[in-house]
Amino acid sequence: MNERAIDVRGLNKSFGDRHVVRDVSIAVDTGRITGFLGPNGSGKTTTLRLLCGLLTPDSGEGTVLGLDFRARGDAIKRQTGYMTQKFSLYEDMTLEENLAFVARVHGLEQRRERVEDTLHRLGLFDRRRQLAGALSGGWKQRLALAAATLHEPRLLLLDEPTAGVDPKARREFWDEIHTLAAGGLTVLVSTHYMDEAERCHDIGYILYGRLIARGTADSIIRDSGLVTFLGEGPGIDRAAHLLAQADGVLSASAFGAAVHVSGVKREALEAALAPWRKEPFRWSEVPPSLEDVFIQLMGRERDERYTS
Amino acid sequence: MRGSLPRILAVLLKEFTQLRRDRITYAMILVMPVMQLLIFGYAINMDPRHLPAAVLSHDTSTLANSVVSALERTGYVDVRYLPRSDEELDQLIRRGQVLLGITIPPDFTRRVLKGERAQILAEADASDPQAAAGALAAVSVLPTEALRNERVGLGMPRSTAPPFEVVVHRRYNPESRSPFNIVPGLLGIILSMTLVMMTAMAVTRERERGTMETLLSTPATPVEIMVGKLTPYVVVGLIQTVVVLVMARGLFSVPMARTAAGWLALACGIVLFIVGNLSLGYLISTVARSQLQAMQMSMFYMLPSIFLSGFAFPFLGLPPWARVLGEIIPVTHFLRIVRGALLKEQVLADMGNDLLALGLFVLAVAGAALARSRTTLD
Ligand SMILES: Nc1ncnc2c1ncn2[C@@H]1O[C@H](COP(=O)(O)OP(=O)(O)OP(=O)(O)O)[C@@H](O)[C@H]1O
Ligand SMILES: [Mg+2]
Numbered sequence: 063m064n065e066r067a068i069d070v071r072g073l074n075k076s077f078g079d080r081h082v083v084r085d086v087s088i089a090v091d092t093g094r095i096t097g098f099l100g101p102n103g104s105g106k107t108t109t110l111r112l113l114c115g116l117l118t119p120d121s122g123e124g125t126v127l128g129l130d131f132r133a134r135g136d137a138i139k140r141q142t143g144y145m146t147q148k149f150s151l152y153e154d155m156t157l158e159e160n161l162a163f164v165a166r167v168h169g170l171e172q173r174r175e176r177v178e179d180t181l182h183r184l185g186l187f188d189r190r191r192q193l194a195g196a197l198s199g200g201w202k203q204r205l206a207l208a209a210a211t212l213h214e215p216r217l218l219l220l221d222e223p224t225a226g227v228d229p230k231a232r233r234e235f236w237d238e239i240h241t242l243a244a245g246g247l248t249v250l251v252s253t254h255y256m257d258e259a260e261r262c263h264d265i266g267y268i269l270y271g272r273l274i275a276r277g278t279a280d281s282i283i284r285d286s287g288l289v290t291f292l293g294e295g296p297g298i299d300r301a302a303h304l305l306a307q308a309d310g311v312l313s314a315s316a317f318g319a320a321v322h323v324s325g326v327k328r329e330a331l332e333a334a335l336a337p338w339r340k341e342p343f344r345w346s347e348v349p350p351s352l353e354d355v356f357i358q359l360m361g362r363e364r365d366e367r368y369t370s
Numbered sequence: 371m372r373g374s375l376p377r378i379l380a381v382l383l384k385e386f387t388q389l390r391r392d393r394i395t396y397a398m399i400l401v402m403p404v405m406q407l408l409i410f411g412y413a414i415n416m417d418p419r420h421l422p423a424a425v426l427s428h429d430t431s432t433l434a435n436s437v438v439s440a441l442e443r444t445g446y447v448d449v450r451y452l453p454r455s456d457e458e459l460d461q462l463i464r465r466g467q468v469l470l471g472i473t474i475p476p477d478f479t480r481r482v483l484k485g486e487r488a489q490i491l492a493e494a495d496a497s498d499p500q501a502a503a504g505a506l507a508a509v510s511v512l513p514t515e516a517l518r519n520e521r522v523g524l525g526m527p528r529s530t531a532p533p534f535e536v537v538v539h540r541r542y543n544p545e546s547r548s549p550f551n552i553v554p555g556l557l558g559i560i561l562s563m564t565l566v567m568m569t570a571m572a573v574t575r576e577r578e579r580g581t582m583e584t585l586l587s588t589p590a591t592p593v594e595i596m597v598g599k600l601t602p603y604v605v606v607g608l609i610q611t612v613v614v615l616v617m618a619r620g621l622f623s624v625p626m627a628r629t630a631a632g633w634l635a636l637a638c639g640i641v642l643f644i645v646g647n648l649s650l651g652y653l654i655s656t657v658a659r660s661q662l663q664a665m666q667m668s669m670f671y672m673l674p675s676i677f678l679s680g681f682a683f684p685f686l687g688l689p690p691w692a693r694v695l696g697e698i699i700p701v702t703h704f705l706r707i708v709r710g711a712l713l714k715e716q717v718l719a720d721m722g723n724d725l726l727a728l729g730l731f732v733l734a735v736a737g738a739a740l741a742r743s744r745t746t747l748d
Contacts (some may be wrong), residue, residue: 117746135592150581
């Protein structure tokens with residue numbers, strides 16, 4: 063069962079004259095966790111909604127869970143769990159009531175057991191009688207995940223599931239997702255967090271509606287051709303500020319007491335750094351981080367837009 | 371105080387900005403008063419004229435005809451039907467096609483000429499006392515006015531007592547008790563008000579709170595969602611009906627249906643009416659973009675339901691164009707059904723048209739609501 067859970071090509075969607083998703087083709091193998099990254103307004107939510115049939119694409123074809131995704135939307139919905147970016151369960155119902163509703167609407171058998179299991183599994187059992195609206199942000203996210211996975215879907219679409227969630231809860235959240243994926247579930251998850259991107263099996267990066275990078279984190283970093291230097295020493299943050307304007311430097315930003323300076327052309331970058339290779343600063347070449355790469359990707363796309 | 375002026379201005383400008391964005395509210399602010407004023411200003415007439423009447427004349431003499439023309443000359447009633455039998459006349463009144471039925475006995479002319487006490491019978495549908503009063507006003511002037519010229523021609527002295535008298539029957543509500551009319555009417559208004567408003571929020575609330583996205587990502591279809599959302603309110607409507615009817619009986623002594631057939635007819639009307647209101651509310655909720663808009667649209671619907679349905683003013687006293695509008699409103703038909711069943715002992719056969727109208731309303735509105743329901747967010 064090594065088929066593709068998602069295999070769509072040429073996806074397009076416009077709202078009025080705003081072309082929000084442009085020729086997106088995306089394939090996800092069964093059992094993989096794919097991170098979906100991109101700046102605000104780049105079309106992540108829209109793409110997820112297109113995939114689960116909440117929006118009708120202007121064009122595009124392909125299969126989701128082996129079913130024609132344009133014609134079999136109903137069948138796909140039954141096997142897909144979708145967690146929305148904005149909490150969208152019923153705030154005036156308790157956790158238990160919300161889950162019971164989801165279980166019923168999916169026509170599940172042994173509802174009571176499954177609701178209780180899910181409540182236990184996600185550590186929500188003690189709060190089952192609380193109103194969903196009274197939960198804090200992180201607990202709401204857990205409830206939403208519980209609701210999205212209750213019917214044991216084969217595909218899980220998560221839209222920024224950990225926005226505003228504390229680190230411990232986030233880790234638990236991701237452990238949970240990895241457990242589910244180990245059981246054969248395919249996950250497509252949008253996020254703005256780099257550490258979460260690194261927890262994914264592979265990554266898709268979307269910008270202005272185009273999917274411009276796809277692959278594992280390592281391959282994306284390798285393919286970027288980016289060179290990054292790490293600078294340390296007192297006052298380096300002020301240096302970073304000036305470096306950012308220099309030719310050959312794509313980005314220079316502070317990471318605590320250190321700075322990452324990146325560029326695509328090694329010689330140009332070296333030249334820009336030369337004036338700063340002196341005491342008290344120390345420089346060393348490091349592998350670029352995903353964030354460096356994404357910042358570069360954003361810049362590159364912008365340049366292309368100006369030239370085209 | 372001087373310091374708070376800029377802040378007042380800030381809030382004030384913000385309110386205007388938001389008001390301007392909310393197109394429908396904006397339109398309502400202007401359209402509502404203009405439309406309502408035009409419609410109700412012209413439609414409502416506290417002194418209704420041209421009420422429909424029927425004359426059953428067993429006497430074909432010119433004298434009897436003069437009485438009929440005198441009746442029409444008052445302007446209060448129009449003789450629309452000339453039934454041939456008591457049964458026919460009775461049915462016209464019972465079904466509400468006429469408010470007034472005049473029966474002229476076969477010996478009318480003979481008795482007038484002989485100076486004996488001639489009588490004609492005027493039966494008014496007093497289930498709506500206000501309307502009946504209008505019709506009976508026309509009748510009351512007949513004895514002195516009707517045969518004035520004829521009497522001169524026949525050489526009768528002008529000064530003697532009127533040549534005939536009118537026997538008045540107020541049917542269905544002989545004591546003209548207005549609760550008999552108002553309380554059943556209130557049932558229609560109360561049901562409309564609660565059911566339309568409650569369901570008008572149904573979809574709008576989900577959209578406003580964002581829960582629509584979850585709902586649509588489940589396998590539930592639009593029909594399933596609609597039926598699921600409306601069914602609880604059918605129960606609400608039935609409970610309200612029972613409460614109103616029990617109070618009508620207990621507090622206001624309003625008569626109830628007296629036969630099983632009457633109850634059956636009433637039950638059919640109530641169920642259709644409840645479903646019709648719920649469908650309308652649901653349709654509103656698929657159109658309105660916020661709960662406030664849903665409220666406004668419900669209000670917009672309630673005013674004609676009160677004024678053009680025969681609740682506040684006699685339906686037959688409205689101008690023809692307003693009656694056409696009224697026929698579209700379910701409350702109009704429901705009022706006829708409830709008053710018919712409770713006061714006039716109507717059965718299914720008498721209500722055919724009104725039940726059919728309610729049925730058509732349900733089909734059209736529920737169909738439109740479903741057509742507007744979406745399975746996607748776009
Ligand atoms: N219903 C809609 N009508 C009009 N425009 C829309 C609609 N939904 C989204 N858009 C536009 O489409 C673009 C992409 O939005 P989308 O929500 O997919 O971005 P996103 O990548 O999820 O952003 P974020 O990271 O902020 O969640 C945005 O410019 C947004 O304004
Ligand atoms: Mg989004």
